[in-house]
Amino acid sequence: MAASEKEKAISTSESLLEEHRELRELMETICATSDLSVMLPLLDELKDELKEHFATEEAPGGFGTVVSESAPHKASVVDHLFAEHKEFLISVQRLHEAVENCLAGPVAEVRTAAALLKRRLRKHEAQENELLSDSLYTDLGGG
Numbered sequence: 001m002a003a004s005e006k007e008k009a010i011s012t013s014e015s016l017l018e019e020h021r022e023l024r025e026l027m028e029t030i031c032a033t034s035d036l037s038v039m040l041p042l043l044d045e046l047k048d049e050l051k052e053h054f055a056t057e058e059a060p061g062g063f064g065t066v067v068s069e070s071a072p073h074k075a076s077v078v079d080h081l082f083a084e085h086k087e088f089l090i091s092v093q094r095l096h097e098a099v100e101n102c103l104a105g106p107v108a109e110v111r112t113a114a115a116l117l118k119r120r121l122r123k124h125e126a127q128e129n130e131l132l133s134d135s136l137y138t139d140l141g142g143g
Contacts, residue, residue: 005069008061009066009069009070012061012062012063012065012066013066015056016056016057016062016063019053019056022049023046023049023050023053026042026045026046026049027046029042030042030043030046036099036102036103036107037103039099040096040099040100040103043092043095043096043099044096046092047089047092047093047096050085050088050089050092051089054082054085054088054089057082057085058082058085063078064078064082
């Protein structure tokens with residue numbers, strides 16, 4: 001490998017490592033959130049980032065090229081890793097759909113139940129407040 005090709009390979013490698021770091025950070029953010037409504041747009045971002053990242057890796061001059069030119073005996077490993085790209089995108093899509101289903105189903109049901117409980121409790125407290133006020137401040141001439 002000529003010096004200029006080696007420099008390009010190193011630059012490609014450094015860019016790839018930076019993208020991997022950014023993807024790890026995004027995954028950490030996704031895994032750290034317990035709010036599914038926050039997770040949904042993060043999964044959209046992950047899908048977009050992965051598509052771009054995988055396209056860059058698979059493009060001429062990308063990860064595959066760097067590895068195949070510097071270590072041709074690793075070509076089958078590269079092929080296996082590239083095959084996983086599609087699987088990752090499918091996994092992200094499935095997770096996205098699962099989050100949407102939770103938000104539309106169980107989470108929506110929980111939110112509805114919580115809102116109903118809130119209304120019932122408010123009504124109950126209002127009745128208690130009214131009864132207390134009537135009992136203490138209404139002069140019925142009883143004493």
